[in-house]
Amino acid sequence: MSKKNALYAQSGGVTAVINASACGVIETARKHKKHIDKVYAGRNGIIGALTEDLIDTSKESARDIAALRYTPSGAFGSCRYKLKGLEENRREYERLIEVFAAHNIGYFFYNGGGDSADTCLKVSQLSETLGYPIQAIHIPKTVDNDLPITDNCPGFGSVAKYIAVSTLEATFDVASMAKTSTKVFVLEVMGRHAGWIAAAGALASTDNCDLPIVILFPEVAFDRNKFLAKIDNMVKKYGYCSVVVSEGVKGADGKFLSDQGLRDAFGHAQLGGVAPVVANIVKDGLGLKYHWGVADYMQRAARHIASKTDVEQAYAMGKAAVSLAVKGHNSVMPTIDRVSNKPYRWKVGKASLDKVANVEKMMPANFISPDGFGITKKCRTYLEPLIKGEDYPPYKNGLPRYVRLQNRPVKKRAKTSFELK
Amino acid sequence: MSKKNALYAQSGGVTAVINASACGVIETARKHKKHIDKVYAGRNGIIGALTEDLIDTSKESARDIAALRYTPSGAFGSCRYKLKGLEENRREYERLIEVFAAHNIGYFFYNGGGDSADTCLKVSQLSETLGYPIQAIHIPKTVDNDLPITDNCPGFGSVAKYIAVSTLEATFDVASMAKTSTKVFVLEVMGRHAGWIAAAGALASTDNCDLPIVILFPEVAFDRNKFLAKIDNMVKKYGYCSVVVSEGVKGADGKFLSDQGLRDAFGHAQLGGVAPVVANIVKDGLGLKYHWGVADYMQRAARHIASKTDVEQAYAMGKAAVSLAVKGHNSVMPTIDRVSNKPYRWKVGKASLDKVANVEKMMPANFISPDGFGITKKCRTYLEPLIKGEDYPPYKNGLPRYVRLQNRPVKKRAKTSFELK
Numbered sequence: 001m002s003k004k005n006a007l008y009a010q011s012g013g014v015t016a017v018i019n020a021s022a023c024g025v026i027e028t029a030r031k032h033k034k035h036i037d038k039v040y041a042g043r044n045g046i047i048g049a050l051t052e053d054l055i056d057t058s059k060e061s062a063r064d065i066a067a068l069r070y071t072p073s074g075a076f077g078s079c080r081y082k083l084k085g086l087e088e089n090r091r092e093y094e095r096l097i098e099v100f101a102a103h104n105i106g107y108f109f110y111n112g113g114g115d116s117a118d119t120c121l122k123v124s125q126l127s128e129t130l131g132y133p134i135q136a137i138h139i140p141k142t143v144d145n146d147l148p149i150t151d152n153c154p155g156f157g158s159v160a161k162y163i164a165v166s167t168l169e170a171t172f173d174v175a176s177m178a179k180t181s182t183k184v185f186v187l188e189v190m191g192r193h194a195g196w197i198a199a200a201g202a203l204a205s206t207d208n209c210d211l212p213i214v215i216l217f218p219e220v221a222f223d224r225n226k227f228l229a230k231i232d233n234m235v236k237k238y239g240y241c242s243v244v245v246s247e248g249v250k251g252a253d254g255k256f257l258s259d260q261g262l263r264d265a266f267g268h269a270q271l272g273g274v275a276p277v278v279a280n281i282v283k284d285g286l287g288l289k290y291h292w293g294v295a296d297y298m299q300r301a302a303r304h305i306a307s308k309t310d311v312e313q314a315y316a317m318g319k320a321a322v323s324l325a326v327k328g329h330n331s332v333m334p335t336i337d338r339v340s341n342k343p344y345r346w347k348v349g350k351a352s353l354d355k356v357a358n359v360e361k362m363m364p365a366n367f368i369s370p371d372g373f374g375i376t377k378k379c380r381t382y383l384e385p386l387i388k389g390e391d392y393p394p395y396k397n398g399l400p401r402y403v404r405l406q407n408r409p410v411k412k413r414a415k416t417s418f419e420l421k
Numbered sequence: 422m423s424k425k426n427a428l429y430a431q432s433g434g435v436t437a438v439i440n441a442s443a444c445g446v447i448e449t450a451r452k453h454k455k456h457i458d459k460v461y462a463g464r465n466g467i468i469g470a471l472t473e474d475l476i477d478t479s480k481e482s483a484r485d486i487a488a489l490r491y492t493p494s495g496a497f498g499s500c501r502y503k504l505k506g507l508e509e510n511r512r513e514y515e516r517l518i519e520v521f522a523a524h525n526i527g528y529f530f531y532n533g534g535g536d537s538a539d540t541c542l543k544v545s546q547l548s549e550t551l552g553y554p555i556q557a558i559h560i561p562k563t564v565d566n567d568l569p570i571t572d573n574c575p576g577f578g579s580v581a582k583y584i585a586v587s588t589l590e591a592t593f594d595v596a597s598m599a600k601t602s603t604k605v606f607v608l609e610v611m612g613r614h615a616g617w618i619a620a621a622g623a624l625a626s627t628d629n630c631d632l633p634i635v636i637l638f639p640e641v642a643f644d645r646n647k648f649l650a651k652i653d654n655m656v657k658k659y660g661y662c663s664v665v666v667s668e669g670v671k672g673a674d675g676k677f678l679s680d681q682g683l684r685d686a687f688g689h690a691q692l693g694g695v696a697p698v699v700a701n702i703v704k705d706g707l708g709l710k711y712h713w714g715v716a717d718y719m720q721r722a723a724r725h726i727a728s729k730t731d732v733e734q735a736y737a738m739g740k741a742a743v744s745l746a747v748k749g750h751n752s753v754m755p756t757i758d759r760v761s762n763k764p765y766r767w768k769v770g771k772a773s774l775d776k777v778a779n780v781e782k783m784m785p786a787n788f789i790s791p792d793g794f795g796i797t798k799k800c801r802t803y804l805e806p807l808i809k810g811e812d813y814p815p816y817k818n819g820l821p822r823y824v825r826l827q828n829r830p831v832k833k834r835a836k837t838s839f840e841l842k
Binding site for chain 1: 431434437465492494495501502587596599601602606630694697712713717718719722723725805810811813816818819821823
C-alpha cells in the first residue's frame with residue numbers, strides 16, 4: 001500500500017467529545033506512519049475541503065493533540081453544509097476528489113451524523129467511478145443519538161449526563177423553595193425529532209432518591225389537559241415537580257409547541273423557547289409559581305461533566321476508524337456494540353455505510369411509559385451505563401484548561417479554486 | 422453557661438453550598454456538647470420556627486451530616502418569608518421567642534442574605550426586651566454577593582464558577598459553528614440588582630485564551646445602538662461572540678429589558694427571559710444567527726462544579742457561627758476577610774449585625790470597564806480566587822450521591838399554635 005495522507009473533518013453540531021474522536025484519529029494515525037503520512041483537517045469541516053482550506057495537524061504537538069481528549073467543541077471548526085445528491089451536485093463531489101488528489105489524500109474520515117454518513121458514502125462511490133481511490137470512513141457523532149446500528153452515538157452520553165445531573169440539582173433546589181415560592185421547574189433540552197435527551201432527565205429519579213420528574217417527548221403529542229392533570233397530581237403528592245421538555249414537542253395539530261407561544265413586542269413569533277410556553281401553561285392552568293431554564297449549547301459543550309463512558313467510546317471510534325482504514329476497509333462506520341447491560345460491556349463493531357445513511361433511529365415505543373410522561377425500566381437499563389463515570393478535564397485558576405490548536409494551513413495545490421454557492 | 426439547644430434555619434434562595442454551612446454548624450455544635458445540646462432546624466426556614474415545625478438534626482447520622490458538605494439546595498427547606506418591622510409585626514417576633522423558650526433554644530443561627538440579617542438583629546433585640554436570652558448569629562449566604570463588610574458571600578463563588586465554565590464551553594461551541602451557523606450566543610444569568618454573577622462570565626476569557634465576551638450589567642443602562650456596535654465589532658474581529666446578560670438589565674427608561682419583550686399568544690407580558698429579547702435585538706439589528714440559554718436554577722444548584730474556595734468558606738462560616746455563639750457573642754455575623762490577593766489568603770472575621778442589615782453591596786464602578794461591556798483588571802483580581810479549586814461530590818451510577826436527610830420532627834411543646842397570615 002502506498003503512503004497517503006488522510007483528511008479528517010467535523011460535521012454539524014459539535015459535542016463535548018467530538019474532539020476525543022479527533023484525538024483518537026490523529027494519535028492512532030501517528031502510530032501508523034507506514035500507511036498514513038499526514039492527517040489534514042478541513043477548516044470548518046467539509047467547507048475547508050471544498051475550498052482547499054486545510055489544516056496540517058502534524059504541526060501540533062503530541063501534548064496538544066492529547067488535550068483534544070478533554071476539550072469540547074470542534075477544534076478545527078465544523079459547519080452545517082449538506083452536500084446534495086450526486087445527480088444535482090456532481091460539481092461538489094468532483095471538487096472534493098480534486099482536492100484529495102492534489103494533496104495525495106487516500107483516507108477520508110468524516111465525523112458527524114446521518115447527513116455526513118450519506119456524504120461519506122457518496123464520496124466513496126464517486127471516487128471509484130472517477131478512478132481516484134479513497135477510503136471513506138464515517139465516525140459517528142451526534143447528541144441526538146439517532147444513528148442506526150450503533151448501540152449509541154458518541155456525544156449523547158455526555159449530554160445525557162449533563163441533563164440528568166442538572167435535573168437532579170434543580171429538582172433539589174425547587175424542593176427547597178416549594179413551601180412559599182417556586183413549585184414547578186421547567187428545563188428545555190435539545191431534541192428536535194427524538195426524545196433521547198429529554199429521557200435522560202428521568203434518570204435523576206432513582207430507587208434511592210424518588211423525585212417527581214415529568215418528561216415531554218417529541219414522540220408524544222402534547223395534550224394540555226393531560227399534562228396539567230399530571231403536574232397537579234405531582235405537586236399534590238410531592239409539593240413540587242420538575243418538567244424536562246424537548247425543544248421538538250408538538251401539539252396534536254403537528255405544530256411545534258414553541259411556535260405557538262412567544263411573540264416579540266412587534267408580534268413576531270419567537271423561534272426557540274418551549275420552556276417559557278410550558279411554564280406559562282402551568283401558571284395559567286394551575287396558578288403555580290414556576291421557574292424555567294434553557295440548557296441550549298451548555299448541554300452539548302459541558303465537557304466539565306462529560307460521561308467517562310462517552311469519552312472512551314468517542315476516542316475508540318476515532319481509533320477504530322484509522323484501524324479500519326489501515327486494514328483496507330472502505331465505506332464503513334465503526335459502531336458501539338453492546339455486549340451486556342450489567343455489568344455494562346461493549347465492543348467496537350462496524351457497519352456498512354449504505355445501511356447507516358439516511359436512517360434515523362427514534363426512541364422505541366417501549367422506552368416511553370404508558371402515560372407518556374416518563375421512561376420505562378427498559379429505557380433506564382439502556383441509558384444508565386451511558387452516563388457512567390466521570391472524566392474531569394485539568395483545571396487552572398478555576399477554569400478547565402481546554403486547548404486551542406495552532407491550526408496552521410496547508411499550502412494550496414489544486415489547479416482551480418472553488419466558490420461556495 | 423447552662424446548656425441550651427440551637428435553632429438553625431435557611432432563608433431565601435438556596436445555593437450549591439448553603440448545606441456546607443449547615444454541615445459546619447452541626448458538626449461544630451456536636452463538638453461543643455458542654456454548651457450546645459441539640460441543633461434543631463426550622464422546616465422550610467423561619468416558617469418552621471413560627472409554626473413550631475422543627476427538625477431534630479441529632480437523629481441524623483454523622484455520615485449524612487458530613488454529606489451535607491457536598492449536597493446542594495436547602496436540606497431542611499428554605500422559604501421566602503420576610504418578617505416585617507417590629508412595630509408592625511411584634512406578633513411574629515414574640516411567637517419566635519415563645520417557640521425558642523418552649524424548646525430551651527438559646528442560639529439562633531440564621532443562614533441567609535440581607536433580609537435575614539435584619540430578622541436576626543430584631544430577634545436579638547426583642548429577646549433582650551422580653552427577658553428571654555437568645556444569641557442570634559447570622560450566617561452569610563447569597564449568590565448575589567451583595568452583603569456588606571464580608572469580602573464575598575458563600576454561594577457566590579460556585580455560581581461564578583458555573584457561569585465562567587459554561588461561558589467558556591458555550592463560547593468554544595459557537596466558535597466552531599460560526600462559519601455557517603450561529604454567530605452569537607446569549608446566556609442569561611441571575612442578578613436582579615447587582616452584576617456580580619454576569620461579571621463572572623468575563624473570567625472565561627484569559628491571557629492564554631482570548632475570547633469575545635460581552636457582559637450586560639444591571640448597573641449599566643442598556644443602549645441598543647451601542648450594544649449592536651459592540652457585537653458587530655466583535656463578530657467582525659473574531660467571527661463570533663458570546664453575551665452574558667443579567668436578568669436585571671434595564672433600559673434608559675428604568676424598565677427591565679425582559680419586560681419589554683416577550684408576550685404569550687394572548688399578548689400577556691412574559692416574566693423572565695431577557696436572553697430571547699437580547700437575541701432578538703441581535704437578529705433584528707445585525708441579521709446574525711443566534712442561540713440563547715437561560716441558566717436559572719441550574720447555576721445556583723450546580724454543586725457538581727462548585728468552587729472549592731466557596732465550599733471551604735461556606736463550611737467555615739457555619740463553624741465560626743458556632744464558635745462565636747459558644748464564646749458568648751450575640752447579634753453578629755462571621756465574615757470572610759481577604760488578607761491577600763496573590764496568593765489568595767483569607768481569614769474569618771466578624772461584623773456587628775446592625776452594620777450588615779439592610780445594606781446592599783453593589784459592584785464598584787471601577788470593576789466595570791469604561792465601555793460598560795466588560796470587567797476591569799481590579800474586578801478580575803477580586804473574582805479569580807473565588808472560583809478557584811474543584812470539590813467534586815462522590816458519584817454513583819453516573820450521578821452525584823447527594824443526601825436527603827430524614828428530617829424527623831421535634832415534638833411540639835409550645836402552649837399555643839400559630840397561623841401564618
